[in-house]
Amino acid sequence: MSEIISISEQNNHSAAFSSSKVGQIGEELAARFLEKKGYRLVCANYKVPIGRNQRGATVTGEIDLIALDEDVLCFVEVKTRSSDDFASPLAAVDLRKQRQIIRTAKVYRKIFRLNNIKFRYDVVSIVLVENSRPKIELFKGFWNEDKFRKKFWTDEF
Numbered sequence: 001m002s003e004i005i006s007i008s009e010q011n012n013h014s015a016a017f018s019s020s021k022v023g024q025i026g027e028e029l030a031a032r033f034l035e036k037k038g039y040r041l042v043c044a045n046y047k048v049p050i051g052r053n054q055r056g057a058t059v060t061g062e063i064d065l066i067a068l069d070e071d072v073l074c075f076v077e078v079k080t081r082s083s084d085d086f087a088s089p090l091a092a093v094d095l096r097k098q099r100q101i102i103r104t105a106k107v108y109r110k111i112f113r114l115n116n117i118k119f120r121y122d123v124v125s126i127v128l129v130e131n132s133r134p135k136i137e138l139f140k141g142f143w144n145e146d147k148f149r150k151k152f153w154t155d156e157f
Contacts, residue, residue: 022128026080027064030124033136039067039074048111050103061104065124069140073119075105077142080126089125090139098143120144 031041043066050061065076077097079089101121109115123142127135 022080022082023078025128026124026126027078029080029126029134029136030076030078031065033124033138034065034067034076037069037138039069042066042068042073046104046108048104048107050100050107061100061107063101063104063108066108071118073109073114073117074122074140075101075108075119076122076124077101078124078126080128082128084127084135089127090123090142093123093142099148102145102148 027044031044035041044064046063046066047060049058051059053059063075064078065074067074067076077093079092081089098121105119105121109117109119120141121143123139125137125139129135
């Protein structure tokens with residue numbers, strides 16, 4: 001059964017939203033929020049194949065927003081929840097998600113030959129508060145690639 005959801009301009013969130021609709025609303029809010037903070041949006045919903053799984057099926061990575069914060073290229077993950085009663089939206093940006101975004105960002109930088117550009121991984125957390133303005137927070141440099149680098153053995157013990 002399909003459900004028709006209308007969104008009022010007053011941010012009245014009393015209707016039950018599907019998770020995909022909540023995500024779409026969040027990405028639009030995050031884009032406007034970042035632009036107000038001085039970011040220049042480069043791309044939204046960037047998707048690219050990043051490898052294959054154990055069964056040989058193609059794995060596609062996605063980055064919600066790609067933007068420039070002055071001279072830094074930012075790969076932004078947007079997490080939106082209709083409530084933070086259960087857990088913060090940040091809890092959904094786990095190691096698996098971080099690794100997938102890193103792989104996708106590497107492909108993006110390789111395709112566009114952005115070898116020497118500064119970059120970072122940001123998160124925008126959005127909680128849609130009923131009958132109120134959404135709570136939006138920006139976490140610059142939420143993670144980096146260091147913890148995902150392969151460790152090499154050395155002769156020193």
